[in-house]
Amino acid sequence: MKVVGDSIAIATLGASAFPVPPxxxxxxxxxxxxxxxxxxxxxxxxxxxxxxxxxNAEATDNLLTPNRQPDYQRxxxxxxxxxxxxxxxQRQPRHRSVQQExxxxxxxxxxxxxxxxxxxxxxxxVHAAAQVAHFNATGAIPAHxxxxxxxxxxxxxxxIRASASVPSDWHARFSASWRRYRYTLYVDKRPNxxxxxxxxxxxxxxxxxxxxxxxxxxxxxxxxxAAFHRANSGRSHxxxxxxxxxxxxxxxxxxxEIQANGFLYGMVRLLVGMLVRVGKGEIHPKDFTxxxxxxxxxxxKYAAPAKGLCLLRVGYPNSPFPPEIWFxxxxxxxxxxxxxxxxxxx
Numbered sequence: 001m002k003v004v005g006d007s008i009a010i011a012t013l014g015a016s017a018f019p020v021p022p023x024x025x026x027x028x029x030x031x032x033x034x035x036x037x038x039x040x041x042x043x044x045x046x047x048x049x050x051x052x053x054x055x056n057a058e059a060t061d062n063l064l065t066p067n068r069q070p071d072y073q074r075x076x077x078x079x080x081x082x083x084x085x086x087x088x089x090q091r092q093p094r095h096r097s098v099q100q101e102x103x104x105x106x107x108x109x110x111x112x113x114x115x116x117x118x119x120x121x122x123x124x125x126v127h128a129a130a131q132v133a134h135f136n137a138t139g140a141i142p143a144h145x146x147x148x149x150x151x152x153x154x155x156x157x158x159x160i161r162a163s164a165s166v167p168s169d170w171h172a173r174f175s176a177s178w179r180r181y182r183y184t185l186y187v188d189k190r191p192n193x194x195x196x197x198x199x200x201x202x203x204x205x206x207x208x209x210x211x212x213x214x215x216x217x218x219x220x221x222x223x224x225x226a227a228f229h230r231a232n233s234g235r236s237h238x239x240x241x242x243x244x245x246x247x248x249x250x251x252x253x254x255x256x257e258i259q260a261n262g263f264l265y266g267m268v269r270l271l272v273g274m275l276v277r278v279g280k281g282e283i284h285p286k287d288f289t290x291x292x293x294x295x296x297x298x299x300x301k302y303a304a305p306a307k308g309l310c311l312l313r314v315g316y317p318n319s320p321f322p323p324e325i326w327f328x329x330x331x332x333x334x335x336x337x338x339x340x341x342x343x344x345x346x
Contacts, residue, residue, distance in 0.1 A: 105153035125306030129330035188252035207279035230266030
C-alpha cells in the first residue's frame with residue numbers, strides 16, 4: 001500500500017486502475033468503456049479507504065484497523081458561499097479560498113490544524129448553494145453544534161447551513177453519487193445590479209431554450225467529454241456519467257442544469273459557452289453533438305463567465321442531512337420580462 005496525494009492507493013489496483021481512453025482512430029471506445037466499468041467496480045471496493053493522511057495519520061490508521069474505534073468524530077458540513085471574492089474552493093498559497101477560510105475557523109476552536117475534504121472543487125468566482133465537506137474533530141462539541149460554532153468565526157460570504165455526525169469511513173467526495181450545477185443567464189436587455197453577481201447578462205442575441213435542450217439530450221449517459229476538459233487538470237480521463245441535463249426559461253432568465261457523477265475541470269462553463277452559440281442559432285444541435293463525440297477540443301474556445309455558475313447540490317445514497325438543508329437552496333429571481341412589464345403598466 002502506498003500514499004498518493006490525498007488518497008490511499010491499493011497496490012492491486014495500481015496506476016492502471018482506470019485505463020487511458022483511446023484517441024480518435026486508436027482502439028474502440030466500447031472496449032475501453034467495458035474496462036472502465038470493470039475498473040470502477042474494483043475501485044468502489046476500496047473507495048471507503050480514501051482519506052487524507054497528510055494531516056491526520058492517526059485517522060488513517062483507524063480506517064486501516066477495522067477493530068480499532070476512532071477517538072475522534074467525523075463531522076459533515078453543508079456549506080454555502082458567494083464565490084465572487086474567492087479563488088475557488090481549494091486551498092492555495094497567496095490566494096483566498098473557501099477551504100482555507102473554514103479550516104482556519106475550525107482550527108481556532110480545536111487549537112490545531114485540520115484538513116477539510118470537499119465534495120467538489122469549484123473554480124474562481126463560482127458559487128455554491130450546498131457544497132458538502134467533512135473534517136475530523138476531537139473534543140466534546142456535539143456534531144449538530146459545529147455549524148453555529150464555525151459560523152461565528154467565518155466571513156460574511158461563507159455560511160454553514162448544517163453539521164452532522166457521519167461514520168468514520170464516510171467521505172464527502174468519495175461517498176457522493178452525483179453533483180448538480182446550475183448556470184443562470186439573464187437575457188433581458190436592461191441591466192440589473194441585483195442579478196449581476198449571479199448571472200451572465202447575455203442580451204446580444206435572443207436565445208432559443210428549445211435548441212439548447214435539443215443539444216443537451218444526447219449528453220445523457222456515460223460519454224467521453226474531452227472537448228469540455230480544460231488543460232492543467234489532474235484527472236487521468238474525461239469520461240463523465242451525465243444523469244440529468246435540462247434547460248428552461250424563467251421570465252428573463254434561462255437556467256441550464258447538469259447533474260453527473262463528477263465533472264471535468266472547467267466542464268460546465270465550456271459547455272455553456274457552446275450551448276449559447278446553439279441557442280442563438282450559430283451552431284446546429286447535431287453539430288454540437290458531433291463536436292464532443294469527435295473530441296474536437298480546439299473548437300471549444302470560449303467559457304461562460306464564472307459568476308453565473310453555482311454548485312447546486314451533492315447527492316449521497318444516505319444523506320446525513322434532511323432535504324430542506326441541501327435541496328435547491330439557490331433562490332431564483334422573479335422578474336417580469338419587458339413585455340410583461342409593459343402590460344402591467346397599461
